[in-house]
Amino acid sequence: MRLVLLGAPGSGKGTQAELLKGELGIPHVSTGDLLRAAVKAGTPLGIEAKAVMDAGQLVSDAIVLGMLEDRLAHADATKGFILDGYPRNVAQCEALETLLARIGQPLEVAIKLDVPSELIVDRIAGRAAAQGRKDDTPETVRERLRVYAEQTEPVARHFAQIGKLKVVDGVGDLAEVSQRILGALPQSA
Numbered sequence: 182m183r184l185v186l187l188g189a190p191g192s193g194k195g196t197q198a199e200l201l202k203g204e205l206g207i208p209h210v211s212t213g214d215l216l217r218a219a220v221k222a223g224t225p226l227g228i229e230a231k232a233v234m235d236a237g238q239l240v241s242d243a244i245v246l247g248m249l250e251d252r253l254a255h256a257d258a259t260k261g262f263i264l265d266g267y268p269r270n271v272a273q274c275e276a277l278e279t280l281l282a283r284i285g286q287p288l289e290v291a292i293k294l295d296v297p298s299e300l301i302v303d304r305i306a307g308r309a310a311a312q313g314r315k316d317d318t319p320e321t322v323r324e325r326l327r328v329y330a331e332q333t334e335p336v337a338r339h340f341a342q343i344g345k346l347k348v349v350d351g352v353g354d355l356a357e358v359s360q361r362i363l364g365a366l367p368q369s370a
């Protein structure tokens with residue numbers, strides 16, 4: 182199964198991808214996690230990305246595409262993948278389609294987790310208290326939500342236009358949301 186998880190910051194993409202990867206036997210590929218690992222390792226790319234992430238903006242398309250391409254070349258991704266955090270704008274959407282066509286792994290479905298903004302704010306505040314993620318401050322979260330509405334919502338519209346979008350209610354306990362996602366996957370899953 183080759184799927185993309187879409188949804189606002191804090192909608193539960195990372196949480197659900199971690200739960201589903203065992204169920205589906207495919208890796209969770211998160212561009213946010215790849216970038217955070219580069220920041221932590223202090224690589225030149227990580228140093229460049231850090232300020233952009235802390236401001237709630239998008240890291241350059243070329244950097245993120247290069248990281249994604251490297252990750253999808255790993256052996257575990259040949260059976261499929263759960264993409265989390267990519268694509269995030271229309272240019273990334275086009276780049277993804279080109280990349281997946283080239284490696285013969287076309288996307289099967291995009292699942293959008295639908296969560297009301299007031300719950301998003303509560304969830305991120307909870308994570309900020311528990312984990313202290315640098316981009317979970319109220320000001321940066323506002324900017325991330327603005328960037329999501331402006332740049333990532335059009336990606337969901339694109340997947341809807343090509344008949345690949347499924348919208349899933351992301352409110353409820355974790356197992357319940359996972360079951361909804363599994364129920365929305367195409368039959369080949």
Ligand code: AP5
Pocket residue numbers: 188189190191192193194195196197212213214216233234235237238239240241242245265266267268269273304305307308316325351352353354355358
């Ligand atoms: P990224 O790491 O992708 O962050 P995000 O999309 O903003 O998503 P989050 O990680 O905040 O939320 P999530 O939907 O995964 O929710 P989670 O499961 O954690 O990106 C970070 C930054 O990296 C970007 O701002 C950008 O700078 C850069 N970046 C990344 N990808 C990029 C790209 N493609 N191009 C350019 N730049 C890129 O859940 C949130 C909280 O809610 C958790 O505490 C969780 O425990 C809780 N929770 C989850 N589900 C539930 C539930 N059902 N009920 C109650 N609580 C729940």
